[in-house]
Amino acid sequence: xxxxxxxxxxxxxxxxxxxxxxxxxxxxxxxxxxxxxxxxxxxxxxxxxxxxxxxxxxxxxxxxxxxxxxxxxxxxxxxxxxxxxxxxxxxxxxxxxxxxxxxxxxxxxxxxxxxxxxxxxxxxxxxxxxxxxxxxxxxxxxxxxxxxxxxxxxxxxxxxxxxxxxxxxxxxxxxxxxxxxxxxxxxxxxxxxxxxxx
Numbered sequence: 001x002x003x004x005x006x007x008x009x010x011x012x013x014x015x016x017x018x019x020x021x022x023x024x025x026x027x028x029x030x031x032x033x034x035x036x037x038x039x040x041x042x043x044x045x046x047x048x049x050x051x052x053x054x055x056x057x058x059x060x061x062x063x064x065x066x067x068x069x070x071x072x073x074x075x076x077x078x079x080x081x082x083x084x085x086x087x088x089x090x091x092x093x094x095x096x097x098x099x100x101x102x103x104x105x106x107x108x109x110x111x112x113x114x115x116x117x118x119x120x121x122x123x124x125x126x127x128x129x130x131x132x133x134x135x136x137x138x139x140x141x142x143x144x145x146x147x148x149x150x151x152x153x154x155x156x157x158x159x160x161x162x163x164x165x166x167x168x169x170x171x172x173x174x175x176x177x178x179x180x181x182x183x184x185x186x187x188x189x190x191x192x193x194x195x196x197x198x
Contacts, residue, residue, distance in 0.1 A: 015078035022070035029070075030063045037079060041086045047159040048090040049097070058093060062086045087157075133196060140190040144183065151179050 013021075013032045021029035038059065045058035065085045075081035141149060147169070154160040154168070166176045 019070060019074060019078060022067065023074070030067065033063060033066065033082065034059075037082055040079070041082055044083055044086045044158060045090040048087070048094055054093055054097075055090075058086060058089045061089045065089065132194075133191075136191055136194040136196055137187070139194075140187050143186075143190075148179060148183055151176060152183055155180060 013036070015036075018029055018032045018036065021032060041062055042055055042059050045055035045062075046052070049055050049058065062082060062085045066082060069081075069085070073081075141152065144152065151165055151169070154165045155162070162173050162176050162180070165171075166173045169176070
């Protein structure tokens, strides 16, 4: 996340009205989406890629992906729907960069931190393992306080730097790092109890 409110309403249209424009195949839907959520989606892409041009490309690809998805889909949580598309596109670009050794350092660091807690062997039952891991992770996240959940999501979903999280919460970086270490430790213990070991 960033310091500004990511839910700020920059567009005059409601989510329902924007979705209706997509269903009518009116190009105004894209400009309305950009006006309302463009900054929010850009930050998601930038936190993963750490590159302005790549982030802008992901933003454009998000609008195209949204245009192609609506219809037939009619999302009930439009902002979440958009952020998922942006994140998937950004992670796809990230994987390509990783293959060519253009790796944004913050993304690698945040993923390496989580790798200490959770990993699985790839094989024929990969989808099942992903499902089990996902359920266990969600169960653990529901046990966290609002503050710890916010820190976890900022760091491991949005790939926010520790300094940014500290500024948002008006905490020291060292406090955020201690909180993250405690969250990871708790996750590791929880996964072991669930029979999921690294």
